[in-house]
Amino acid sequence: MTDNKQDLxxxxxxxxxxxxxxxxxxxDISLTLAKGEILGxxxxxxxxxxxxxxxxxxxARQGCRISGGEVxxxxxxIVSQPARVKRQWRGRRVAYVAQSAAAAFNPALTIExxxxxGPIRHGLMSKEESRxxxxxxxxxxxxxxxxxxxKRYPHQLSGGQLQxxxxxxxxxxxxxxxxxxxxxxxxxxxxxxxxxxMLRKLVREFNTAALYITHDLAVVAQLADRIMVLRHGKxxxxxxxxxxxxxxxxxYTRRLVAEREHAAETVTxxxxxxxxxxxxxxxxxxxxxxxxxxxxxxLQLARGKTLAVIGESGSGKSTLARALVGLLPDTQGSVExxxxxxxPLYQQRQKETLRRIQMIYQLPDVALxxxxxxxxxxxxxxxxxxxxxxxEVRAKVEELLTLTELPLKLIxxxxxxxxxxxxxxxxxxxxxxxxxxxxxxxxxxxxxxxLVAEEVLNLLRRLQEQLGLSYLxxxxxxxxxxxxAHQVAVMYQGNIVASGDTRVxxxxxxxxxxxxxxxxxxxxxxxxxDDVLALRSSSSSDKTSLTGxx
Amino acid sequence: xxxxxxxxxISNIPLSAWIGIVIIAVNLLAAIFAPxxxxxxxxxxxxxxxxxxxxxxxxxxxxxxxxxxxxxxxGARTTIAIALTITIASFIIGIISGFAAAIYxxxxxxxxxxxxDTVMSIPVLIFALMVLSVMGTSIPVLVLTIALxxxxxxFRLARLxxxxxxxQEYVEAARLRGEGLRWVLTKxxxxxxxxxxxxxxxxxxxxxxxxxAGLSFLGxxxxxxxxxxGSMVRYNAQAINFGQFAPLYPAAAIALLTIGVNLVVDWxxxxxxxxxGEEA
Numbered sequence: 140m141t142d143n144k145q146d147l148x149x150x151x152x153x154x155x156x157x158x159x160x161x162x163x164x165x166x167d168i169s170l171t172l173a174k175g176e177i178l179g180x181x182x183x184x185x186x187x188x189x190x191x192x193x194x195x196x197x198x199a200r201q202g203c204r205i206s207g208g209e210v211x212x213x214x215x216x217i218v219s220q221p222a223r224v225k226r227q228w229r230g231r232r233v234a235y236v237a238q239s240a241a242a243a244f245n246p247a248l249t250i251e252x253x254x255x256x257g258p259i260r261h262g263l264m265s266k267e268e269s270r271x272x273x274x275x276x277x278x279x280x281x282x283x284x285x286x287x288x289x290k291r292y293p294h295q296l297s298g299g300q301l302q303x304x305x306x307x308x309x310x311x312x313x314x315x316x317x318x319x320x321x322x323x324x325x326x327x328x329x330x331x332x333x334x335x336x337m338l339r340k341l342v343r344e345f346n347t348a349a350l351y352i353t354h355d356l357a358v359v360a361q362l363a364d365r366i367m368v369l370r371h372g373k374x375x376x377x378x379x380x381x382x383x384x385x386x387x388x389x390x391y392t393r394r395l396v397a398e399r400e401h402a403a404e405t406v407t408x409x410x411x412x413x414x415x416x417x418x419x420x421x422x423x424x425x426x427x428x429x430x431x432x433x434x435x436x437x438l439q440l441a442r443g444k445t446l447a448v449i450g451e452s453g454s455g456k457s458t459l460a461r462a463l464v465g466l467l468p469d470t471q472g473s474v475e476x477x478x479x480x481x482x483p484l485y486q487q488r489q490k491e492t493l494r495r496i497q498m499i500y501q502l503p504d505v506a507l508x509x510x511x512x513x514x515x516x517x518x519x520x521x522x523x524x525x526x527x528x529x530x531e532v533r534a535k536v537e538e539l540l541t542l543t544e545l546p547l548k549l550i551x552x553x554x555x556x557x558x559x560x561x562x563x564x565x566x567x568x569x570x571x572x573x574x575x576x577x578x579x580x581x582x583x584x585x586x587x588x589x590l591v592a593e594e595v596l597n598l599l600r601r602l603q604e605q606l607g608l609s610y611l612x613x614x615x616x617x618x619x620x621x622x623x624a625h626q627v628a629v630m631y632q633g634n635i636v637a638s639g640d641t642r643v644x645x646x647x648x649x650x651x652x653x654x655x656x657x658x659x660x661x662x663x664x665x666x667x668x669d670d671v672l673a674l675r676s677s678s679s680s681d682k683t684s685l686t687g688x689x
Numbered sequence: 690x691x692x693x694x695x696x697x698x699i700s701n702i703p704l705s706a707w708i709g710i711v712i713i714a715v716n717l718l719a720a721i722f723a724p725x726x727x728x729x730x731x732x733x734x735x736x737x738x739x740x741x742x743x744x745x746x747x748x749x750x751x752x753x754x755x756x757x758x759x760x761x762x763x764g765a766r767t768t769i770a771i772a773l774t775i776t777i778a779s780f781i782i783g784i785i786s787g788f789a790a791a792i793y794x795x796x797x798x799x800x801x802x803x804x805x806d807t808v809m810s811i812p813v814l815i816f817a818l819m820v821l822s823v824m825g826t827s828i829p830v831l832v833l834t835i836a837l838x839x840x841x842x843x844f845r846l847a848r849l850x851x852x853x854x855x856x857q858e859y860v861e862a863a864r865l866r867g868e869g870l871r872w873v874l875t876k877x878x879x880x881x882x883x884x885x886x887x888x889x890x891x892x893x894x895x896x897x898x899x900x901x902a903g904l905s906f907l908g909x910x911x912x913x914x915x916x917x918x919g920s921m922v923r924y925n926a927q928a929i930n931f932g933q934f935a936p937l938y939p940a941a942a943i944a945l946l947t948i949g950v951n952l953v954v955d956w957x958x959x960x961x962x963x964x965x966g967e968e969a
Contacts (some may be wrong), residue, residue: 464865485865493867500858508859510880520866573866 145175148315148348149195154371155207156190156199164192164203165372172316175346179363179380181356181395183588184559187372188352191319194218194335195350196233197225213315230257234309238302238321244293250304251289257311269311276307279344280337298331303337310341317342317349323358325452326616328659335361335661335668356395356587357661360384361668368392380665396663398589403504416475417442417577417609418463425462432458434633435472440626442576445603445610447641448625449617449656455633456613460581464498465609476577494524497570501582503562507554513540513565521573527652530672532650539568548685560591571606581609584619596622621645629653652663702956709952714945720765720810727759732914739925739933751924752924757935761942766914770912770944772897778836779889784842784913788874788882791851792843800849813838814903831910836901839893846889850882856938857881891954895947897936918943 149172164600165187172178190203197217199205201680209216217225222422229235244253254276264272266454270289275283275344280303284639302322307426309317315507319438322338323331352357359366359380366383368375370393376389387393391461426432433455441447448456451528462470465485474481478494482488489655517539518532526534533550540547543564554562563583570578580599584592600607612624620627625654628638631654637650645657658671659685719726728745729735733755755875790798790961808816817834824830839872843853854860860877868877902919904910911917922937 300814465859466865485867488867493865498862500862502858506858506862508877511876519863523866524870566967569862649891 147173148172149350150209150211151191151194151208152554153208153211153363154191154205156187156194156203157206158203158209158350163372165194168207168369169208170367170376170377172348172350173658174315174533175342176365177351177363178343179359180350180369181366182375183354183590184370185371186369187631189320190367190372191369192235192350192352195316195318196229196235198229213459226262230314231261231263231312232314233316233318234417236305236317236319238324238400238534239325240244240305241293241298243305244301247294249290249292250296253313254304254308257308259284261312269355270675272359273311276310277304280304280307280341281333282307292347297330297507298326299333299522302326302330302334306338306341307333310347310615313345315348316414317347317350319349321354322351324353325354327654328617328661329451331358331661332659332668336672338362339668340603341424355661356384357667358400360665361661361664368395369629384663384665398593399546414441416440418611419475420463421473421475423462423470423474425467425470425472427458427467428546429469431640432633433462436635438467438635438638440562440577440609440611442609443603443607444610444625447612447614447620447627448630449614449620449627451615451656452632453632454595454630457581459630460611460613462500463579464496481519489612490524494520494573495575496577497573497575499563499566499570499578500582501568502560502586506555506566507569509554512551512553513557516565517568517572520569524573535572536568539572542571542602543568556589559587560595563587563595564598567595567602571602575608577611578607579613581613583612583616585614585616592619616621617657627655668689690941691947701789705952706710706956709949709956710887712945712949713953716765716769716942716949719762720769723759723762723766727762729759730755731755731763731916734760739931741774741933749919749933749935751935752928753797756908760916760921761918761939763920764918764939765942767911767915768901768917768919769896771828771901771917772894775832775839775897775901776890778832779839779893780843781888782836782840784847784879784886785845785874786840787847787849787948788851788878789870790848791855792870792873792878798848808838809841809906813900817900817904818907818909821904826909826912828911831901831904838961839897843886843893844887846885847882850885851878852879887954887957891951895943898943898947899923 149170151168153166155163155493157163164585168191170178170189171314172317181535182188190200194198194210195204195212196219197205197210207220208218210218212228220228235403244250251270251273254273255266258269258272259266265268274285275287275669277288282288282300282303288296288304290298293304296304297669303323306322306389309319317568319338326334338588340361341347349362351359351362353653356366363380365377366380367377368383368389369423370391376383376637378388383392384396387396398512416439418438420436420438421437424434426433430627436459438446438448450456458467460465462473462483465481465483465488470483474483476492479492481492485493499607511519514536521527536550537547540550545561545564545568549557549561549565554565557565564582572575583599584595587595596619599610610623612619614620624641626639627641627644628635629644630636631648631652637644637653644653658674661667726745734751734753737748737754738754740746741756742749746756746758748761751757751760756868766915769818785807786801790801815839820834824834824913857877860873863873863877898919901910901917902923905917905920905923909919918939922936922943925936925939
C-alpha cells in the first residue's frame with residue numbers, strides 16, 4: 140500500500156447512487172486503490188457492494204443512477220465521460236468478473252472467441268496475437284490443455300474452470316483495475332481454493348489493482364490488503380485486513396468476525412444410549428432416466444436428532460433427498476420411517492405419512508407461491524391436514540409466526556414483500572404447520588447471508604429442542620454441519636464415504652475426502668490459504684490419490 | 690379481502706383503464722337496450738340505399754336501405770354476446786386441457802398435443818366451413834366450432850406457461866402435501882399463469898369478431914337479416930367506391946370495442962405484475 144499519487148489507480152469521492160425515484164442505495168462512499176492493491180468490499184446482500192463495484196466501471200444498473208460524487212480512474216472522472224468514452228474504458232482499463240460464470244458466458248460461442256473479443260474490439264491486438272495471449276493466460280490460470288481449451292464451449296467446462304476462463308477474459312486487455320463480484324460464491328469449497336489461488340497469482344503477476352466483492356470475510360481475508368465493511372449502502376469501517384480480523388472497531392464488524400467463530404463450536408455430543416431410529420435407509424440407489432446418481436446408501440436417523448448429508452455439488456445429496464420424499468420413480472432399496480416401509484412414490488403414500496415428513500428448500504423465493512399471502516401459505520397445511528375452521532387456522536398461523544419469530548403484521552402480505560430470511564422462516568412455519576416428525580432441509584441456509592443463516596440455524600435448533608423434531612440436513616457448508624448435526628454422512632460421487640457421529644467423522648483418522656473438504660473451508664485469518672497450500676503440497680492426499688482411495 | 694383495500698382500489702384505476710371501462714360499458718348498454726334506443730328496427734327499410742347521414746338516419750343507410758345506427762346497436766347484441774361466449778369457452782377448454790397436459794405430462798401430454806397439432810394443421814376457415822355445412826349453421830354449433838378451433842391456440846400457450854410453473858418448488862411442495870389436481874390447478878398454477886393468458890384473451894376476443902365476419906360473408910355465420918358488425922362491413926364495403934362512409938361505422942364500432950377491451954386488459958396485466966404486498 141502506498142500513498143504515492145502516481146500509483147493511485149482508482150479513487151472514489153463521496154459516491155452516491157440512488158434509484159430513479161430517489162431512495163439512496165449507496166451513500167457517501169470514498170475509497171482509494173493503488174496499483175497492485177486489493178481492496179475487499181464486504182457486506183450482506185443489499186449492502187450496496189456490487190453497486191459500488193459497477194460504479195468503478197462508470198455503470199449503474201437499470202433503475203439506478205449515480206447521483207453524486209466522482210469515480211476517478213487514473214486521473215479522469217469516468218462518470219462525467221460520454222458513453223463512447225466509457226465504452227472504450229470498460230474491459231480495457233477496468234474489467235469485471237461476475238459471480239456466475241455460467242450465466243456470464245454466451246453459450247453459443249467458444250471460450251476463445253469470448254476471451255479474445257476484448258483485445259480485438261479495442262484494437263489492442265491482432266487476431267493471432269490475442270489468441271497467443273489467451274493461451275498464455277489459460278496457462279498461467281492452470282487450465283487444462285491451454286492450447287485447445289479455447290475451442291471448447293462454456294458447457295464443456297466445469298464451474299471452477301469457467302470461473303477461471305472468466306478471469307482470463309477480464310485480464311485479456313491487461314486492465315489496470317479488476318472488479319471481482321463474488322467470483323467464488325457459487326463454487327464448492329474445494330474448487331473455491333483453486334480459484335482463489337489463481338486470482339491471487341494473477342493480481343500479483345500483472346500488478347493489477349482489484350476490488351474484491353464478497354459476503355464471506357474469511358475468503359476476502361486471503362486476498363485483500365485492506366477491507367471495507369459496508370452496511371445499508373454506508374461504510375461501517377475500513378482498515379487493514381489484519382486489523383479488521385483481529386481488532387474490529389465497530390459492533391457490526393465484530394458480529395461478522397464472530398459468526399465464523401460460532402461455526403467452530405460443535406453440537407453437544409450425542410447421548411451414549413441410542414434412541415430409536417426414526418428413519419432407516421437401506422441400500423438406496425436412485426437416479427434420473429436410468430443414470431445412477433446415488434449408489435447403495437445406508438443411513439440411520441434417530442428421533443430428535445439431526446443427520447447432515449454433506450458433499451459438493453453433483454455428489455447426489457439433493458437427489459437422495461428427492462428420493463426420500465418420493466419424487467423419483469426409479470428408486471431401489473428400502474426406506475423405513477418409524478418402522479414402516481415407505482412406498483417409493485409419494486402418490487402411493489398415505490396423507491398421514493406425507494404429513495409426518497416435511498421439506499424446506501434452498502431458495503424460499505421459488506418455494507413460496509408468489510400469489511398467496513402468508514396466511515394462505517402457512518394456513519393451507521393446517522386446513523388440509525387438520526380440517527380446522529377459518530378462524531382456527533388464522534389463530535394457528537399466528538401461533539406459528541410467533542414460534543418462528545416473525546412479526547404478526549406479515550400475515551396478510553405476499554412473499555414478495557419479505558426479506559430472504561423472513562421468507563425462509565415462512566417456509567419453516569409452513570413445514571411446522573403439518574406437525575411433522577421429520578424435516579428434510581435441502582440447503583436451507585445456503586442462500587442466506589451469514590448472519591441471517593446463523594439466526595435461522597439457531598431457530599431450527601431451538602425448535603428441535605422444543606418439539607423433538609428430527610432433521611435431515613443436506614448441505615455443502617461445513618460450518619452449518621458443525622453447528623447443527625449430531626451425525627454426519629459425507630457423500631462423494633453418489634457414495635457415502637464416511638458416516639457417524641459428527642465428532643468422530645471430523646477427527647482423525649479421516650477419510651481423505653473428508654479431510655480435503657474440511658481443510659478447504661476458509662478460516663478467519665490472513666495466512667490460511669498459504670498454510671493449506673503448504674500442507675497440500677507436502678502431504679500426499681492430493682486429487683489423484685483421492686480418486687485412488689475410492 | 691382486506692377492508693382498507695376497496696376504496697383505494699377504485700382510485701388506483703388509471704385513466705386509460707377508465708376509458709376502456711367506459712367504452713365497454715357503452716357497448717354493453719347499447720347491446721342490452723338496443724330495442725329501446727334504436728330509432729328503427731333491425732330489418733326495416735327506411736329509405737334508399739347508402740343514404741348520407743341525416744336527422745332521421747344519423748349514420749345513413751346500408752346496402753338495403755336499412756338504418757345504419759339501428760343495425761349497429763342491434764348488431765352489438767349478437768356480435769358481443771357471441772364473441773364473448775366463444776372466447777370464454779375456448780379459454781376454458783384450452784386452459785383445462787393445457788394445464789392437464791403440463792401437470793400429468795407423459796402420455797396425457799403426448800395424446801393431447803398430437804390432437805391439437807392435427808387440428809391446427811387443417812386451415813381454420815376450411816375446417817369451420819366443413820363442420821358448419823355438415824352440422825348446419827345454428828348459433829350453438831357456430832360457437833362450439835370456433836371455440837374448439839381457438840382452444841387449440843390457447844392450449845399451446847396454457848401448456849407452455851404451466852410447464853414453467855409446474856417445475857417450481859411451491860408446486861412440488863403442494864404435491865408432496867398430497868393436494869389434489871383441483872387445488873394445484875386453481876390455486877398454485879392459475880394465479881401465476883394469469884398475465885400471459887389475460888393478454889392472449891384480449892387478442893383472441895378481437896380475432897373472433899373478424900372470424901365470425903368471415904364466416905358470415907360466406908353465408909355460414911350469423912344469418913341475415915340479423916345484424917352483426919363483421920358482415921355489415923363486408924356487405925357495405927363497396928360503398929367506399931362511391932365516397933360513402935357506410936362500412937366505416939361498423940368498422941369503427943369493432944375498432945372501438947377492441948381498443949376498449951385491450952385498455953382494460955393492459956391495466957389488468959400491469960396490476961398483476963406489481964410487486965404485491967406493500968399495500969397491506
